[in-house]
Amino acid sequence: MTPRTFSDVVYLSSAVLFVVGLKFLSQPRRARRGNQLAALGMLFAIVASFIFIWGGAGLDPAALGPERLHQLAFNRVLIIVGILAGALAGTLGARVVAMTEMPQMVAVLNACGGGAAALISTVEFANFMAEKAAGKPVDPLGFGATLFGGVIGSLSFWGSLVAFGKLSGFLERAITSTFQRILNLVLFLALIAVIVWIGRGGGTPAFYALLGVSLGFSILMVLPIGGADMPVVISLLNSFTGLAVAATGFSLREPALIISGTLVGASGTLLTLLMCKAMNRSITNVLFAGVGAGMAAAGAAPVGGAAKMHREISADDLALLLANVQSVIIIPGYGMAVAQAQHVTRELADLLGAQGVDVKYAVHPVAGRMPGHMNVLLAEANVPYEQLYDLDQINPEFERCDVALVIGANDVVNPAARSDESSPIYGMPILDADKAQHVIVVKRSLNPGFAGIDNEIYYNPKTYMFFGDAKDALQKLVEATKAAA
Amino acid sequence: MSEGTLILYSIYVLVLAIFVGFEVISKVPVQLHTPLMSGTNAIHGIVMLGGMLVLAEADGPLLTWLGFAAVVLGAMNLFGGFVVTDRMLEMFKTRKPTGKSS
Numbered sequence: 001m002t003p004r005t006f007s008d009v010v011y012l013s014s015a016v017l018f019v020v021g022l023k024f025l026s027q028p029r030r031a032r033r034g035n036q037l038a039a040l041g042m043l044f045a046i047v048a049s050f051i052f053i054w055g056g057a058g059l060d061p062a063a064l065g066p067e068r069l070h071q072l073a074f075n076r077v078l079i080i081v082g083i084l085a086g087a088l089a090g091t092l093g094a095r096v097v098a099m100t101e102m103p104q105m106v107a108v109l110n111a112c113g114g115g116a117a118a119l120i121s122t123v124e125f126a127n128f129m130a131e132k133a134a135g136k137p138v139d140p141l142g143f144g145a146t147l148f149g150g151v152i153g154s155l156s157f158w159g160s161l162v163a164f165g166k167l168s169g170f171l172e173r174a175i176t177s178t179f180q181r182i183l184n185l186v187l188f189l190a191l192i193a194v195i196v197w198i199g200r201g202g203g204t205p206a207f208y209a210l211l212g213v214s215l216g217f218s219i220l221m222v223l224p225i226g227g228a229d230m231p232v233v234i235s236l237l238n239s240f241t242g243l244a245v246a247a248t249g250f251s252l253r254e255p256a257l258i259i260s261g262t263l264v265g266a267s268g269t270l271l272t273l274l275m276c277k278a279m280n281r282s283i284t285n286v287l288f289a290g291v292g293a294g295m296a297a298a299g300a301a302p303v304g305g306a307a308k309m310h311r312e313i314s315a316d317d318l319a320l321l322l323a324n325v326q327s328v329i330i331i332p333g334y335g336m337a338v339a340q341a342q343h344v345t346r347e348l349a350d351l352l353g354a355q356g357v358d359v360k361y362a363v364h365p366v367a368g369r370m371p372g373h374m375n376v377l378l379a380e381a382n383v384p385y386e387q388l389y390d391l392d393q394i395n396p397e398f399e400r401c402d403v404a405l406v407i408g409a410n411d412v413v414n415p416a417a418r419s420d421e422s423s424p425i426y427g428m429p430i431l432d433a434d435k436a437q438h439v440i441v442v443k444r445s446l447n448p449g450f451a452g453i454d455n456e457i458y459y460n461p462k463t464y465m466f467f468g469d470a471k472d473a474l475q476k477l478v479e480a481t482k483a484a485a
Numbered sequence: 486m487s488e489g490t491l492i493l494y495s496i497y498v499l500v501l502a503i504f505v506g507f508e509v510i511s512k513v514p515v516q517l518h519t520p521l522m523s524g525t526n527a528i529h530g531i532v533m534l535g536g537m538l539v540l541a542e543a544d545g546p547l548l549t550w551l552g553f554a555a556v557v558l559g560a561m562n563l564f565g566g567f568v569v570t571d572r573m574l575e576m577f578k579t580r581k582p583t584g585k586s587s
Binding site: 018019021022023025026027028031032034035036038039042045046049053059068071072074075076078079081082083084085086087089090091093094095097099102103105106108109110112113115116117119120122123124126127130139141231234235238239241242244245246248249250252253254255256257258259260261262263264265266267268269270271274275278363365370372373375376379380390 | 488491492495498499502503504505506507509510511512513514515516517518519520521522523524525526527528529530531532533534535536537538539540541542543544547548549551552553554555556557558559560561562563564565566567568569570571572573574575576577
């Protein structure tokens with residue numbers, strides 16, 4: 001068996017492991033094993049690649065000069081150094097990152113993948129140019145795939161970095177709509193011009209211009225989108241990276257990359273649509289409504305803003321209130337994640353539970369910055385799984401519940417989604433916290449959330465605002481509760 | 486195998502992989518959306534192999550270092566992706582043994 005045949009056979013087993021791994025990843029009980037199976041498939045694929053490359057990589061050593069042989073040996077050393085460096089950086093980063101920063105981490109890792117695809121396409125483009133210069137016929141499919149891989153890889157790279165910046169709060173939404181439309185048009189014309197340039201024999205400079213246009217597109221695409229929609233954007237860019245990897249598979253003639261990249265592209269697209277569905281929005285609405293939503297919010301905010309009244313409550317009063325209730329539903333949101341308040345939240349829930357209060361957690365599908373974000377955090381704090389409830393399960397219970405305790409959540413409890421057709425979040429399923437007897441909102445200020453809209457629930461006569469950083473505020477509440485008990 | 490047949494086979498693979506990708510994750514509970522995204526993110530870390538292939542044959546300093554950068558980025562994506570996904574899923578597991586206090 002030649003090294004090529006051997007590696008192809010191993011790649012087939014890797015592909016099977018990826019498919020089974022993905023299948024398991026979508027089932028709660030087998031998800032972790034699914035990830036491990038996919039990792040095993042990856043290990044096989046890496047070993048097969050080593051055997052293929054060290055077996056000569058399809059090159060004939062007899063036909064190569066000593067200098068070239070020396071360089072190939074050097075390149076092999078670089079491969080090992082590169083893998084070790086990347087593996088070390090990636091593993092360390094993945095180990096030390098806080099659970100609250102998972103969305104940012106996925107964005108960075110996705111940027112790495114997209115960047116790698118763009119770099120491979122750059123090298124492949126140069127190889128195509130060299131072949132052309134040597135008078136060899138150029139495979140049009142591979143050439144087209146190289147261009148595609150370069151554009152989409154670069155789009156994923158820069159787009160993910162912008163998404164990372166928005167999630168970390170470095171970047172704010174800053175582009176006006178007309179300006180953006182003009183820029184979009186200019187970039188689109190530039191893209192066509194560059195493709196024509198490459199088609200007419202433009203060399204490496206044309207390819208760099210193509211990457212540059214792609215950079216412009218990625219920034220224009222991601223920058224206007226609200227931070228609350230970043231998970232959807234990251235998921236979409238994740239599937240883009242999959243497509244870019246599949247494209248590099250075409251240009252390198254490597255079926256393993258075609259299969260894996262396409263799998264990720266397809267399942268990532270489906271996952272993106274599922275996420276949109278959980279927010280009751282369409283993907284076009286998420287991607288292109290950013291500017292419009294910003295304007296609508298700006299128009300809506302001043303209406304009666306100052307006249308509205310809210311009531312505040314102190315930790316001691318709140319502890320007294322909570323000591324005399326039978327049921328509490330906790331609604332966690334991004335504020336809890338940012339403040340790392342999941343552990344103290346659980347401490348409070350345990351205290352209340354010990355006093356005989358029935359405590360439940362209502363987890364909105366898109367609470368936090370990623371779907372499932374709250375589940376991960378509450379699981380980290382060892383909250384019993386049976387206390388977590390989905391939107392559909394918990395909503396009928398609010399009417400019978402004494403206190404809805406909203407911890408750093410905002411848009412997911414905004415009644416405007418049910419009643420106000422002009423609201424950007426109209427139609428999004430929400431948790432009916434306002435139907436509880438009392439609503440307690442733990443929040444740093446009255447500022448609107450990521451959707452940028454005001455929330456009626458703060459001014460509801462049933463609502464008490466408990467201001468403060470979620471962790472500090474809850475810590476005080478825990479102490480007050482202990483003192484009262 | 487002729488060049489044309491090889492291209493056609495690649496396209497077969499592409500089309501079938503699209504269907505498999507759609508079918509394999511038809512129903513996903515919401516709490517697994519993030520780990521699944523992270524898991525698929527790790528799988529496209531296979532781009533590292535593409536980086537290895539171009540670096541193995543790279544000629545001249547510019548292409549060599551571009552290929553090297555591709556390997557480093559690909560390895561970060563691959564190893565970081567699997568480790569981060571495992572960390573997320575590990576947390577889901579720990580909730581089982583913890584009993585309810587009340």
